[in-house]
Amino acid sequence: MSTHHGILLHVVFSTKFRKPCLGDAWRDDLFAYIGGIVKEHKSTLLKAGGIEDHVHLLLRIHPEFAISKTVQLLKANSSKWINEQRKLTGKFEWQRGYGAFSVSQSMVDAVKKYLANQREHHQKHTFETEYLGFLAKHAIEYDPQYVFELEIVR
Template sequence: MALAKITFNTKGYWLKPTPSEMLNKHFHFFAAASAGCPNKSKIMDLVKISYIRLINLLNMSYVRIWVHLVFSTKNRHPYLTKNIRYKVQKHIMENCREKAIFLQAINGYTEHMHCLISLGREQTISKIAQLIKGESSFWINKNMLTKIPFMWQDDYFAVSVSESGLQAVTNYIKNQEIHHAKKSFDFEVKEFVDKYGFTLEKEDI
């Protein structure tokens, strides 16, 4: 196998071959080694898949942005009874796993849902909200979990969460049922507005 290319930086120091360059060399080595093999195409297909996966891992960016996402049912209608809510939460967790959305915590009450999410490098809040809300609404109606057509409110709250505040927000979400035994969602919304300085229109959330 040919030696990896050696390059120089502006100061004249030798630079070691990058992981991508090394993988590229190995890829061409396998191509040459499998020449004449009856299963060459299958071997190369497997090599290509592994090669692409490794390249993606080696070229990954490091992102850690926590977001507390809150959204309500349309007109805050109390669709989400305990039985329905648990089914919806379980489905959202499964959907997030399938779509590579890192969901740290989820819980809610009769008319709203809280999610604690870590954004990936190519994910946006609006896209995540769309994937969670749109797909879950479709699933609820498809399975006829509610007596009347289900809808989420169009808008949502989304605020960043620091590493130091992560456990507190996680606990807050997990204890939603206890929290709302004493406080209404209307009061919770007012707390959000006051704390984060939102200007809220009545029909927003």
């Protein structure tokens, strides 16, 4: 028997301390670059979305790779690209961690629409509220003190 797979994931991660630094002028270029990384990892970027402080990716991933390895590769290479392209004046970093949520094939169009409408969505909801909503919707237990990195200002 042949091996077949259709593993769909909605992956979410934010900028370090959720700083709003992903520029409108180059965010689509970032998504295109991420699409190339995904393709080299035997996966497919079906849709990307986000605003200044976070990204959402709808991925069809390859079972040969662990989800954590795939996301690590995406974050490391995309942050390197942002820094090499000098998109920001300081050093860019993603926040530690990520969310990865399973998506059924029947929900792909709805997720694509959701990702396409991030700007409108975030006029009413913060990233924090959105992310905690994903955790609740997927029945994921968490300790609130460890969900988001907080910047300590002295």
